[in-house]
Amino acid sequence: MKVLYCCTALLLLISIPRACEGGNILVFPSEGSHWVNMDILLKALHSRGHSITILCSSKSWYIKDISSSYNILTVPVENPVTQEIMSKMVAKLIEYEQGALSLSGFIHMGVGLFSKFVDIHRTIGELVTAIVDDKLLMRNLNESKFDVILADPCWGGGVILAKYLNLPLVYNVRWVITADAHFSIAPSPLSYIPVTGTGYTDKMTFSQRVTNMVLHIITQTQNSLVAKLVYQKITDKYLGPGYDFKELMINADIWLMRVDFVFEYPRPTMPNVVYIGGFQCKPAKPLPQHLEDFVQSSGDHGFILMSLGTFVTELPSDMANEIAAAFSKLPQKVIWKYKGDRPANLGNNTLLVDWMPQNDLLGHPKSKLFVAHGGTNGVQEAIYHGVPVVGIPVFFDQYDNLLRLKDRGGAKILTLATVDKDNNFLKAIEEVLNDPSYRTNMQRLSRLHRDKPVKPLDNALFWIEFVMRHKGAAHLKAQSYRMPWYSYHSVDVVLFLTGAMLLVLLTTFYLIRCIYTGMCKRKVKRE
Amino acid sequence: MKVLYCCTALLLLISIPRACEGGNILVFPSEGSHWVNMDILLKALHSRGHSITILCSSKSWYIKDISSSYNILTVPVENPVTQEIMSKMVAKLIEYEQGALSLSGFIHMGVGLFSKFVDIHRTIGELVTAIVDDKLLMRNLNESKFDVILADPCWGGGVILAKYLNLPLVYNVRWVITADAHFSIAPSPLSYIPVTGTGYTDKMTFSQRVTNMVLHIITQTQNSLVAKLVYQKITDKYLGPGYDFKELMINADIWLMRVDFVFEYPRPTMPNVVYIGGFQCKPAKPLPQHLEDFVQSSGDHGFILMSLGTFVTELPSDMANEIAAAFSKLPQKVIWKYKGDRPANLGNNTLLVDWMPQNDLLGHPKSKLFVAHGGTNGVQEAIYHGVPVVGIPVFFDQYDNLLRLKDRGGAKILTLATVDKDNNFLKAIEEVLNDPSYRTNMQRLSRLHRDKPVKPLDNALFWIEFVMRHKGAAHLKAQSYRMPWYSYHSVDVVLFLTGAMLLVLLTTFYLIRCIYTGMCKRKVKRE
Structure with missing residues (x-):
């Protein structure tokens, strides 16, 4: 892949100011909801007086209208990693989940997805190469004396750059490439x-x-392949031999993990993992007047909001019609984030919107139910x-995310394949609205989630600043990642001890046999 | 062992008030420094309006002059678990560490220690039996509607009582019986x-x-033996069959761990483990006038303080003399907590005390060095x-504790066997006083330790109150302890997959062989 260098001169005109009071933070970019998350951290860091420098691909999809x-x-x-590629992938997944793809088609799609994934x-x-090959940009970055790099290890670029610039590294993380970062x-x-x-x-049968x-083996193989095919090559090229990319990946100072243990099942963790799940949540702000009027018009019935996330901008028309028809039968008002064609049978109670203040709507006293994809x-x-929640998962972690709510009695899950059959959608909505246990359970989770000694966002800010103050967090990083797997798992020790x-058993056995044989021989001799 | 029941009537006269504002906390007792730690938590909890009820053995050694x-x-x-038994054990250990015991004597002592340990x-x-067999006391406890039990799992009594009373359980913990609680x-x-x-x-060679x-195998066997010989019997008797004591032990809601990762090596942890290391530390208060005058008289040289903890009240006289002689050669003033006979050659610069405000002395600007046993x-x-620190470890975790400081460049360790030889003690003191790196390293650890989003004591209080608010912390407890070991370690799954x-490999091999043999036969036939 050829990289354009034409803008180097332009870049150098930007001098990176060093904030006097605060620290100096370099950000390796991410895209989609990952960037939405990162941006929340950056806004908060900036408001605390830190200087933020973002490395941004010229073909970035999300980093545009930025402060x-x-x-x-x-x-x-x-x-570029374009929105179109992702949206097409999702459309293909919806097609599959509705049963429109054959098995061979699915295998074909799987291989295609993985190859697309490696391309991403x-x-x-390519971005890392473009950065590091640009000598002037690198000099600029080196002279800027950053205190820390912020990155999302869903992509491996930040890891290599942090090592190249010899900077402490803080992750805003849930995934390492494709696998849950805990692994x-x-x-x-x-x-x-x-x-x-x-x-x-977290309670599985034997076959499960x-x-x-x-x-797990498949996912980890995928990760190893991506690391080998893409990132190890760049590591070898720019850091020289002797650096293992996966080792560098684990060696980050602090992992700001975007879950908490109200959402995630309890599992082992490490001292440098900080849980910031829900750091983006805040009390609801007042709604824009037209939305407030609309939800107030719902009376005691309240309102439902529906959004299937960033990637699902439209649905197959029969599915959209079925959903619209179901909504139209409800006494509640509905706000539906949907960019597709207006369904023919859309009820008067349903408002289609391009965008909605999701957090403010969810926090509104009249919100009764959230129809969500499970991001x-x-x-x-x-x-x-x-x-x-009534969940309609589309891909990747969405089913598993919703399952965590369902398992605690706070959600019902529909599959894309059955959502438009047998009134399933309407039945699910009515069940969750009418059975008070769903709401009670979500309220209990809410109480547990909010009851923390430090708010998740404040915790994230504290640990980023901690790394800046102490130039890393070496004392929180275990020795594990420095060991070969057989030493880490004590395989060598177990083999040695066994x-x-x-040897002791065999020697003892041999000695006893010798003594016994000797005694027998003597006995025979005497006889 | 026979238990006395004579005081039942007296007990019932005490009605347990339920704090209106705060919660109602039941405390299972501990002894020695474990109780000192617990008492700090209790004082803080009481000052926050919680009602504290302590179950106390009539032969308790520490729970006496209590609020x-x-x-x-x-x-x-x-x-009773008397101070005398413990002090005798320690004197025996000092004798051994000075080389006065032969190997057979050591083995004899080891067996003797374990048997003494089981006795403790x-x-x-016996205390649990006395509590549970006392029907009236139990009715009283049941009616008191406690919100939580606080216990130290160094002893197993609190675990059984918590299950018997069906109460959430919070540990103030570092050890489970004899092993680090993390295990x-x-x-x-x-x-x-x-x-x-x-x-x-945390960096070990193969032989290490x-x-x-x-x-590890020995320690865990010891723990299993104690659990089997003592606590499982009581569990069977009072909770009925089907309860495994070790499973109950792991099932506590919150583990307030008395270390942090400035002191302890980083290692895996769990969501319900809360690190409160240093929760007892606080800024120094002014010293009593006579001590302040004494330390001020040290001028710029500052002062040294020495304490070998609760159990080492006196030392063999030649060792005490050697230490006194070394101190007398220093320009610093010395405050030495020592209850033994006044050493003959005690210098004018050394003050012997029965007790000292250790935290206030360590926090005094003139304190230069701490001679400690490593508790x-x-x-x-x-x-x-x-x-x-100059450390003289005596037993159990003390060497390992000091090693954590030494490894970070903040301490020098002497063994009891060599402390009184070749001017070792004086040399060690002078090295730590004169080489500024020791102080610099300890100051760095201090900065890291103090830099936390929540102070350790506040964190402890938060999580105890969290358990009271939510009647436990089930959402933070992993499923691991409910599984047999072979399932937990996926032994069954690995065996099945292997x-x-x-089977697949053998079948394929067999099929290929059949086809090949068939083809050969046909070929031979044709020829």
């Missing part, structure tokens, strides 16, 4: 820790545990505001 | 987690890792105040 208070260093690259990581690799950093017994995509809880292990952000917001024990 | 604001329920028992746990068992609650890879008593760090595993409390206080893989 002018940041220093944006746009790096010219050729291949290659664009990140990289903490011991994760597969006996009670379900792998994302299995749709299992077998599937769980098989899927982490939406699920965390539902927990924060204690609103029950061998030694066998 | 009258607590409700003390004295339970009559026959066998039996006295805790019970969190995955603990022996490849980089040193077992207490090995004197290893072998010893580490052997010692957790003293080490944490040295870290908090950033004072370098078997399945072998």
Whole structure:
């Protein structure tokens, strides 16, 4: 892939100011909801007087209308991670989940998805190359004396850049490439820790545990492949031999994990993992007048809000019609974030919107139900505001996210394949609205989630600043990642001890046999 | 062991008030420094309006001059855990460490110690029996509607009582019986987690890792023996069949762990483990006038303080003389907590005291050095105040505690066997006083330790109150402890998958052989 260098001169005109009071933070970019999350942290860091410098791909999809208070260093690259590619992938998934794809089609899609996925990581690799190859930009970055790099290890670029610039590294993280980040950093017994995509809880049958292990092996192989095909090559090229990319990945100072243990099943963790799940949630602000009027018009029935996230902008028309018809039969008002064609049978009670203030709507006293795709952000917001959920998961972690609510009695899940059949959608909505246990359970989760000694966002800010104050957090990083796997798992020690024990047993046995044989011989001789 | 019941009537006269504003806390007793720690928590809880009820053995050694604001329920028992038994054990250890014991003597002592140790746990068992068999006391406890039980799982009594009374359980903990509590609650890879008593760090050679595993097996066998010989019997008797004591032990709601990761090596942990290391430390208060005058008289040289803890009240006279002689050669003033005979050659610069305000002295601007035995409390206080240490460990975790300081460049360790030889003591003191790196390193640890989003004591109080508010912390407890070991470690799954893989391989091999043989036969036939 060829990289454009034409804008180097322009970049150098931007001098990176060093905040006098606060620290100096370099941000490796991410996209989609990952960037939405990162931006929340950056806004908070900026308001605390820190200087923020963002390295940004010239083909970035999300980093556009961004606060002018940041220093944006746009790096010219050729291949973008576009919204269109992602939306097409999602449309294909919806097609599959509705049963329109054959098995061979699915395998074809799977292979295609993985290759597309490697391509996405290659664009990140291309960005790193563009940054590091730009000598003047690098001099600029070096002279800026950053205190820390912020990155999302869903992509591996930040890791390499942090090592290259020799800067402390803080993750805003849930995934390492495709796998739950805990699998990289903490011991994760597969006996009670379900792998994302299995749709299992922390209580598994034997056959579920077998599937769980098989899927774990597949996911980790995928991760290793991506690391090998993309990031290890760049590591070798720019850091020289002797650096293992996966080791560098684990060696971050602080992992700001975007879950908490009200949402996630309890599992082992490490001292440098800080849980910030729900850091984006806040008390609801007043709604815009037209929305406030609309939800007030619902009276005691309250209102429902529906959003299927960033990627699902439209649905197959029969599915959209079925949903619209179901909504029209309800006494509640409905606010539906939907960019597709207006369904023919849309009820008077339903308002289609391009965008909605989701957090403010969920926190409104009249909100009764959230129809959601199960993205982490939406699920965390539902927990924060204690609103029950009807989930229609589309891909990746969404089913598993919703399952965590369902398992605690706060949600009902529909599959894309059955949502438009047998009145399933209407039945699910009515069940969750009419059975008070759903709301009670979500309210209980909300109370647990909010009851923390430090608010998640404040915790995130504290630990980023901690790393800046102390130039890392070496004292919180375990020695584990420095060991070969057989030493880490004590395989060598167990083999040695077993061998030694066998040797002692065999020697004893041999000696006893010798003595016994000698005694017998003497006896025979005497006889 | 016979238990006295004579005081039942007296007990019933004490009615347990339920604090209107705060919660109602039941405390299972501990002794020695464990009780000193617990008492700090209780004072803080009481000052927040909670009602504290302490179950106390009539032969308690530490729970005596206790605040009258607590409700003390004295339970009559026959066998005390006396200070004398412990002090005799320690004197025996000092004798051994000075080389006065032969190997056979040491083995004899080891067996004797373990039997004494089981006896101590039996006295805790006796206390539980005395409590549960007292029907009226139990009715009283049941009617008091406690919100939580506080216990130290160094002894197992609180666990059984919590289950019997069906109350949430919070631990103030560092040890589960004899082993570091992490080994019970969190995955603990022996490849980089040193077992207490090995004197290893988190970077071990192969042979150290072998010893580490052997010692781990011994420690865990000891724990299992104590659990089986003492606590499982009581569990069977009072909770009925089907309850495994070790499972109950792990099932506590919150583990307030008395370490932090400035002191302890980073290692895996669990969501319901809260680190409160240094919770007893606080800024120094002004000293009593006579002490202030004494330390001020040290001028710029400052002063040294020495304490070998609760159990070492006196030392062999030649050792005491050697220490006194070394101190007398220093320009510093010395405050020495020592109850033995006044050493003949005590210098004018040395003040012997029965008791000292250790925290206030360590926090005094003129404190230069702490000569300590390496108990957790003293080490944490040295870290908090950033004072370098010369350590003379006596038994159990003390060497390992001091090693954590030495490994970070903040302490020098002497053994009891060599402290009075070749001017070792004087040399060590002078080295730590004159080499500024010791102080610099301790000051760095102090900064790291103090830089937390929530102060350790506040964190402890928050989580105790959290458990009271939510009637436990079930959402933070992993499923691990409910599984048999082979499921937890996925042994069954690995065996199944290996078997399945072998079957597929063998079948394929067999089929290929059949086809090949068939083809060969046909070929031979044709020829």
